[in-house]
Amino acid sequence: MPIGRKFERDIDLLLAEEFMVNEQFAAWFLSRSRLSHEVGARVVDVDVSKATSEGESDLIVYYERGSGERVALFIEDKINAPLQPEQAKRYVSRAEALLAGGDLEAVDYVLCAPAAYIKSCPAGAIDEFTTRLSYEDLAEHFAAAGTSLRAQYRARFLREAACKHKTHWERQIDDATNAFWDAAYALASREYPILEMGKKTYTKNQTWITFRPRDFPTMPQKVEIHYKGDRGFVDLAFGSTSAHRMHTALRSKLPADMTLHQTGRSTSLRIEVPAYSIAAGWDAGRGAVTAGFAAAARLISFFREHRDELMAAAVASRSTS
Incomplete structure (x- = not known):
């Protein structure tokens, strides 16, 4: 039976599973980011809802080069909830700490959301997210990846989540x-x-x-x-x-x-x-x-x-x- 209501946490877990068990998906996602040159890097770990003093990252996906060095994608997932003030900049701060400590060699910041959500964000609100992937993009990938019930379920799930977007980012003024x-x-x-x-x-x-x-x-x-x-x-x-x-x-x-x-x-x-x-x-x-x-x-x-x-x-x- 289909899941009627989709939450951002559902998308987080769906993507985390795909990154860990689906090499084709992990390679495709990396190819759509600013780390597309990291050909051959493989996913070795995924953090879900990783919290630090700088805030929380929905997903951090760690890829490892053949030489053993790590790169990472910092992913913010949105359906309806507005971006919070400085939320994108806090992603950068969290990544900078890992880069400065030598834990990572390179990073990219990714906003995953319905296409309408991404389009509705005001100029400057999501500049730090240098890669934007819509749920529709993800659904198309799964639909094209094969005829298995699993792949088709993933595609349908993401399309339905994209349709749930009704609100957009609102600037908080005081x-x-x-x-x-x-x-x-x-x-x-x-x-x-x-x-x-x-x-x-x-x-x-x-x-x-x-x-x-x-x-x-x-x-x-x-x-x-x-x-x-x-x-x-x-x-x-x-x-x-x-x-x-x-x-x-x-x-x-x-x-x-x-x-x-x-x-x-x-x-x-x-x-x-x-x-x-x-x-x-x-x-x-x-x-x-x-x-x-x-x-x-x-x-x-x-x-x-x-x-x-x-x-x-x-x-x-x-x-x-």
């Missing part, structure tokens, strides 16, 4: 967050116009913001400033690059308080600053935000001063991981 960022915008406009900060509405308790001055490139490598206020650092990020290779080219040129880090698929030139929280209010956070804006301004100036060297190092260190 007055305290807007008041905080209104004050921050006034500060940036008055003292740090180099940031070219725009005034907009922020998600409740949002502390991660991005600056991209108009002269910052998007090709051949995208360059942005990421201010992660609750973490206490500001990054000058170069997309799809290797921090190790950039460090080799730039280590003699970096100021003592700037360090290079691998952040997902990007290399980040980082300055540490005091952390803050929206809940504490603007009066408590003003000093930390001022320090963060000053660090962001320094990174923008540093990029402009050394643009040719930095971009040459970024292009030469392009990462395929």
Whole structure:
């Protein structure tokens, strides 16, 4: 008898089983991700609802190369539930901890959801999920994989789950967050116009913001400033690059308080600053935000001063991981 109501947990367990016992599915899924070059890697473990102090990952699928090194897919599964504020960024933070510790060599972030859900997400809400696979994509794979009752059941289950999508992501707004960022915008406009900060509405308790001055490139490598206020650092990020290779080219040129880090698929030139929280209010956070804006301004100036060297190092260190 068909299961009438589908929950995200049902999809999590269905996918976890397929990753562990169905090599064809595991290889196909990997081929659809940004780790598609990891041909021959095999699934060795799957974490379901893996929780850390940074939050919970619905699925972490660990693949092992022939050399023994591991890569992983971090998968968020959605049917109806809206994405929570900073949820995508917390996936990146969890993965970065494993990359920094040497447990993983490369990662990708995957959003699995009905096609309508993915389409309904506002611009910027799911940028960190660099791979998006719809339930319809998964169903089509199972339907094409064979005529077995099992494969057809999987396809039908996923199609029915896709039809359950009725709601979409909703931004949570509150007055305290807007008041905080209104004050921050006034500060940036008055003292740090180099940031070219725009005034907009922020998600409740949002502390991660991005600056991209108009002269910052998007090709051949995208360059942005990421201010992660609750973490206490500001990054000058170069997309799809290797921090190790950039460090080799730039280590003699970096100021003592700037360090290079691998952040997902990007290399980040980082300055540490005091952390803050929206809940504490603007009066408590003003000093930390001022320090963060000053660090962001320094990174923008540093990029402009050394643009040719930095971009040459970024292009030469392009990462395929």
